[in-house]
Amino acid sequence: MEAWERKLLHTERGVFEVFIKGDGNPLCVTHHYSEFNETGDYFAETFTVTNQVFLINLREAGGSDKSHEPYQLSMLETIFDLEAIREALGLSHWGFAGHSTGGMLGILYGIHFSKSLDFSVIVGAAAREYMTFSEDCIYNEAHHDFSRMQDMIEALKQSDLSLEERKELSVERTKLSLHKPERYRELFSLDIHKGMSAARMNFFIRELQIYDVTRKLEFIRVPTLIMCGRFDVQCPLKYSIEMAEGVPDSRLVIFERSNHYPFLEEAERFRDEYELFLNEKK
Template structure:
């Protein structure tokens, strides 16, 4: 499989590491706390046949700019970083696609900069904190797999973790979010690997508790496709249904045999 082209992009807000693949109209893809590399990303890979995909390592991820102040890792500041990257590429407009916390960034991007977005694809995401009031969420203490997910997440944050053990735990964590976990190896058969930015995840885990932009969803003016699995245990499908009901020009697609 063709690897992604690595570039360092100098912007008004610092230097960011991006990986580029495909041709066509530009499309930005990112995740709030993943660290990407030349092997790319499964979600981003799906768009490369039709778009020039710019896969972004956010602040503190990979070789991108550090956070000089903690608030620079917030979701809103991250949207401003993405706008600076778009401007440095000299794109008047581009698309955005995000899965999970990447989708949450896409919601904020649409609220504050719809004029920069040709379209958005928001997958398995939410416009507000999704743990406290949803027992269907694996991050809710009443979910049967809550503790094992917490243990996996904390282990993956460890910088000295042996790579073989990291891969094993990462696979087991992913299986918790698959409708058919026995098909994990079939789904993830490509030579794609990424890591997690512990510092970004730690900041997000605090910020999430006060995250709620549901009353601003009607400010999004760019077209949005909202996708979710019927059995999503991370951001349950009710949150996608909620977004689709509040965002103008949105379409909702629910995959009936899918998890997160």
């Protein structure tokens, strides 16, 4: 598999590590606390056939600048960073695609900077805190896999983990979010590996408690494709339905045989729905 091109991009808000792959119209892809490298990302890889993808390490992730103040790790400040990156790349606008917390960033991006976006793709995400009122969410204490998930998240934050230990924990954590866990080896067969920024994750956990932009969804003025697996245990389906009801120019696609990874669990349909969306908005 072709590696991603690495670039250190100097912006007015600092230096950010960006990985680039694919041809076509520009598309920004990121995740709120993942650390990417030249091997790329399964979600981002999906779009490299149709777009030139810019996969971004946010502040405190990978080779990007550190934060000087805690607030710089907030979701809103992150959107300002993405705007600085877009400008430094010389792009007047681009598309955005985000999965999970990346999708949450996409919602905020659309609310505040629709003028900079051609479109948004939001997958397995939410416009508000999704744990407290959702017993079908794996981060809710009532969920039967809650304790297992928490133990693995805490373990992954440890800086002294061996590569093998980190890989094993990541595999087990991911299996909890698959509709058919036995398909893990089949679905995650590429040589792609990424890390987690503990600083970003820790700040996110605090910020999430007050995250709710549902009443601002009407300010998103770009075509928005919202997709979610029927059995998503991380950001349950009802939150995608809520976003689709609130975003004026949106379309909701539900994947009936998927959990949190419809772009892998139902990869062919995912690609078809995305290409249909691109054609419809022309």
